[in-house]
Amino acid sequence: MKNSIVFFLVILTVTISGYFLQNFIINNYFKHLTFAFTTFAIYSFHFTITVFLYLILLGISKLNADKLGFAFMYGTILKMAACILFFLFFPNKNLTAKNVDIFAFFIPYFLFLTIETVFTIKLLSQKNN
DSSP states (O other), X not given: OHHHHHHHHHHHHHHHHHHHHHHHHHHHHSTTSOOSSOHHHHHHHHHHHHHHHHHHHHHHHHHOGGGHHHHHHHHHHHXXXXXXXXXXXXXXXXXXOXXXXXXXXXXXXXXXXXXXXXXXXXXXXXXXX
């Protein structure tokens, strides 16, 4: 229970601070570029999918802790597929910086994935004790 509360506090803090930092950088250094997705959409997507996956992993850890690692790998593959789908549906506008757009999306992706991995490892070690 304590790890769950810490997870939600960490993920919320990272989401809010990452959003404002990335929004500041984009508005001050890249405002001349056209982005496919807003910073809010990117962070909302990552936050939602990460919390959803962690809640599933919590449920699996209570039901069958032996399958938690496999569930994490499967969830990560699904998350990656969702990210690819997210990018397949670029709005049809004239994008001036596709590379910057990809970085704006995947830097938070790896940030959220790192947090998810750390807390899944904590879940795994908690069940092994």
